[in-house]
Amino acid sequence: MARKSLANGTGLSDSVSQTVVLPVIFGVGLLLALGYGWFGDRGWLAWMDRQFLDEFHRRGVKAVEREDVVILGIDDASFKLDGLWPEEIEESVALKAMQRPWPWSRVVWAELLERMFAAGVKVVFLDVTFKGPSLDPAEDERLREVLQKHAGKVVLGMNFEGSSASLSAGSRIRLTGPPESIWESGEGRWDGPVHLNFWAEGEVVRKVSLLATLEEAELKDYLGAVGDYGGMSVEEAEKVGDELEVEMARVNPQDGIPSVAMWVANKVGAGGAELELREPRFRFADAGAYPPVSIHEVFVESLWESNFGSGEAFRDKVVFVGATASVMQDFHSTPVGRMAGVQLHAHALAAVMDRNFLKEAPRWWPLAGVGMGMLLSWALVTLIRQPVVCLLVLWGVSVALLVGAWWAFDGLSMEVSPLPGGLALNLCGLAGLSGNYLTQMREKKKLRRFLERYTSPEFVKEMMSDREGLYTMLGGAERTVTVLFSDVRGFTSMAEEMSPADMVKQLNEYLSSMVEQVIRHRGLVDKFIGDAVMALWGSTRLLQAEGGRREDARQSVESALAMRAALTRLNEQWRKRGIAEFKIGMGIHQGNVVVGNIGSAAPYEKMDLTVIGDSVNLASRLEGVTKEYGVDLVISGTVWELVKDEYLCRSADLVRVKGKVLPVEVFTVIGPMVTARPPGLKDYEKGIVSYREGKFVEALEWFGKAREAGLDDVLTSTYISRCEALMASPPEKWDGVFVMTKK
DSSP, rough: HHHHHHHHHGGOOOOOOOOHHHHHHHHHHHHHHHHHSSSOOOOHHHHHHHHHHHHHHHHHOOOOTTTTTEEEEEOOOHHOTTOOHHHHHTTTTTHHHSOOOOOOOOOHHHHHEEEEEEOOOOEEEEEEEOOSSSSSHHHHHHHHHHHTTTTTEEEEEEEEEOHHHHHHHTTOEEEEEEOOTTOOEEEEOOOOOOOOOEEEEEEOOOOOOOOEEEHHHHHHHHHHHHHGGGOOOHHHHHHHHHHHHHHHHHHOOTTTTEEEHHHHHHHTTTTOOOOOOSEEEOOOOTTTTTTOOGGGGGGGGHHHHHTTTTGGTTTTTTTEEOOOSGGGGGGEEEEEEEEEEHHHHHHHHHHHHHHHEEOOOOOOHHHHHHHHHHHHHHHHHOOOHHHHHHHHHHHHHHHHHHHHHHHHHHOOOOOOHHHHHHHHHHHHHHHHHHHHHHHHHHHHHHHHHHHHHHHOOHHHHHHOHHHHHHHHHHEEEEEEEEEEEEETTTTTHHTTTTTTTHHHHHHHHHHHHHHHHHHHHTTEEEEEEETTTEEETTTOOSOOOOOHHHHHHHHHHHHHHHHHHHHHHHHHHHTTHHHHOEEEEEEEEEEEEEEEEEEOTTTSSHHHHHHHHHHHHHHHHHHHHHHTTTTTEEEHHHHEEEEEETEEEEEEEEEEEEOSSOOEEEEEEEEEESOOOOOOOOHHHHHHHHHTOOOOOHHHHHHHHHHHHHHOOOHHHHHHHHHHHHSSSSOOOOOOOOOOOOO
């Protein structure tokens, strides 16, 4: 197969292959069509559509700011009053009342309404809820008189009170509105205009509910729109919906409750009740429109005269009063920016009064856009043979789509997303170009791609010097190979606490350093398995002499020691940068394996030079053994026999790893033979001999001496624990083998 793959690698083709281009283009187009048509919410595609349309709101034609709408803001300055002289405060009943903590005395609102209507204001909207009677009945009486005096010109606020917690406690959802102490009621309903804050579309407000109806489904939609059912379960939300339906029926059983925009527009003669859409999208004015006037300024006589012309500035105006102070947290996100709720009401009112609504694109538009983009991309890829020119044309058409959608927003007041057509045009076009290019270049580059997959200098050199022998190996050959596995301890749990970018960066630093040590010691990096590294020595050596096997074992151990040292340096660097350190385990074994170019053949070709066999599995199991003994490197007895004269080793165990029948003697490598022998090592090794002979009392004494001498680590402690357990419950048969139950 390898010979055939290489032989066919020089074929060339420069024609447009419709057998590749058509399936690729129409496949990508079909996926997009499914994304737009199959899934109800359209997921991230709908989110991307909104990003384009919101950008039109920000950069496109804005609604004209109405001069007859004024906002009085309950702002930080009005809470502090630190910009006023004491004499100015003493001159005003309202300012003195505003010195009290929030909520202010209802005298403030009575004084405000009197001053506004005396100035000739048409309508006042107080975006404030009054919960229950005041502690001072005289305050309620004062506000009641003013409201009766100006009946039909004031909009008050009301809101739903309750939560999932209150439901669990048996409480009902209540519609909180003006108390009877300030607003007369009759037959279970309020007789005057009140307001419900119904914004549609959740976190980012793009349309307003003009009328709060009694339809249960829409009430529950409202609950969802205010943010994941306000933290409730679906069952709790359904119960809330039922409560709201009863409560709204009590307030206004037939007509529903109009929004502020609807009520005020009708009141000033601009109309609104005949609007067909209940939740229309509307065009916003500029983000800086309707700047709030600090409410306390209207009570300062000097400012009332100089800034407001003794009230002339408010004549024939609509005045909205609401929170703009940061502490009151009544802010909403909109396509043009974040604004206070009272400003949002002003934008909605302007839209109703000016009929400045936006039409939504037809439901079929996304699918039509995808189909148009798909067909157009196929035509361009087929007719324009130069890839660069084709790309430029694709991008030019995409810009034209964007301009057309922008024109529809500005000129036709219609929200038409350019994304379906543009995405289909570009993705299908790029897919078609890529498919055609790969078809032309596949045969030409097959040989080069095959050679470049192997990065080991040794492998490349042998491959180029002996093609015939290489072909034999690629077809499958048995070799004696030294296999090293390394793995990062606890990487999965570490990764859960890291951002993806930080995780990838740190892992790349680690792997780069480990691969460097393997290549420096004439190894071949076979593959990465997540954070694990598999490296080989001897897989490409054609001559399998004993000297070569000994050299492979030595180089693999030397590489492991270099990896240990490199990780120490990396950990020092990471520690200084405040990054979690890595701990690794490494296992090395040498044995017979099958080397070959293994994988899937054409047309799904994916092949790699790798090794398979029992020895590979054993090396992987030895890496897992390191966890049991608290060491970072374990080698098999086969490797130990080849390197014991050059490296100081320590017996680890005689283990039967998971999936194996015969036990394997394993060792840990302390360092080169010149390394100082750890205190207690001699006693430890005597303990190992006694342990394997079943002399547990004697072994325990030797291990105890090793610990006293300073060899007090996980490995020594493990054997002490084993000896104590075996002494307490002696085995019937003893072969000195420890059975591993985990990989």
